[in-house]
Amino acid sequence: MKQHRAEDALRPMSRRLRTLGVVNIGDLQAFLNLVKVKHGITRRESIVSAVHAAKHATMLLDGLACMSTRLQDGCRQIYTFHYPGDFVALHRYVFPQSTEHIEVEALTNCSIGTIDNEVLEQTVRHHPALGLALWRAAMIEASIFRQRMVTMRRPALQRVAHLLSEQLVRRIALGFANNVIPVNQIEVADAAGLSTVHTNRIFQGLRKLGVLSANRHAVEVINKKRLMELGSFDRRYLNFRETLSQWDIRIEG
Amino acid sequence: MKQHRAEDALRPMSRRLRTLGVVNIGDLQAFLNLVKVKHGITRRESIVSAVHAAKHATMLLDGLACMSTRLQDGCRQIYTFHYPGDFVALHRYVFPQSTEHIEVEALTNCSIGTIDNEVLEQTVRHHPALGLALWRAAMIEASIFRQRMVTMRRPALQRVAHLLSEQLVRRIALGFANNVIPVNQIEVADAAGLSTVHTNRIFQGLRKLGVLSANRHAVEVINKKRLMELGSFDRRYLNFRETLSQWDIRIEG
């Protein structure tokens, strides 16, 4: 019963680990057995502090979160968004002593999973494929950061288009059927490095171009192709195709 | 003789691995024994293509290099600079199939070291501390990317000041005694995401502020403290202090 529900909750991790190259069922199961599930994280709540992150590896099981930091002037820089199956705050796993001020914040109600750091270390030692998978997850994140540096040099419309393209592609890869990205304009602005006012004008532009729906209270993509063209989106930096094709993982939904 | 020279060349790797947590001499030696040294890389030369990167892990032993990419419009985005002891193109180690267009380019004459991927994998399996060290190196790089995203939101003067602060701190940590950063304005512009024209005006500003020397053909910092203040530089993101103090590594020079 409880066990049964936990397995459902862990499905995103199972899928993610397989796309990261964990092909051996024993490796996979060894990992899944360690995860403690925690439901009921609410919007705005801090995920890393909520689980005393320095002692645990943390992963997002359900909902939407973001890795961000508060700047001196009070504004928030969102580094990346996190979807179910993402490991969050991996930097704290390899640098437990780190004093970086990085927050992971729930943007919707979330469920998370945690694994005690020491237990995970032991397990990784016996299942090297797991260590490599974690490393790969971190490297994909780094690719996202690099890509963002490139994108930030482009004008605002293309920048936002690229950002939304990335979210859409990542969501589709996880099997989300609809084209609604559950973020608001403030969050897009903080991620794109734009003011909310200008971001709003960009959204109006994207709506006039028929890329986003007229729905004012949702980010709903109605012309995916055009969006990606505008953003010059090239998914290669996400390192999806390789892992997906190599292990023949189905993309459901 | 040849062995002797190779050991000199590998000193940066020895130091770096220790700061990354490789405390066991056996682990360290196992790694160093695998490195093939290659001297004579010349400025402008591509380092990753020069060594057929997909089959080798590569590290910089001497000189200055940068990880960069060419944008559609022809301009170059420099993601980060590489100093002796840095692993370059680590992403190609965990994603050998990756089709990302990332270049590593020599900015001065360089020496590099390479290790065959398969050989390295075998060795890492027997020396997990090495795997963790590689992962940590990659995570520090990711921190640098994140920090750059923050910095890119600040005005040009502070942005350049932060960028130069980082280079200075990294160089000092490696024992470079002087305060000259061997880059030109074009490279700073490409890394900061500014035009060369504006970068030049920023340099003039930094000179007037007494932060950089009047020497027009070198980036020479003459007021380190002021530079870091201007850039609001906080070295914590480099994860130096922890690793350095934890294992008590001396900073020479």
Place this chain on the structure above:
DNA sequence: CGTGCTGTTGAGGACGATCAATGACGGTGG
């Protein structure tokens, strides 16, 4: 029915890009 959060609109101004040209320096070949 107020209060807070998000989205929207307008006006003014600053920062940085772009274009174009010139200067300074080192290396090369005649």
Place this chain on the structure above:
DNA sequence: CCACCGTCATTGATCGTCCTCAACAGCACG
């Protein structure tokens, strides 16, 4: 030794993007 060339640094002027400030509208919530 000088003429030439390529690279890098510098300067001026113009223009566009985006920020800031300020106000208001819509909606959900208690």
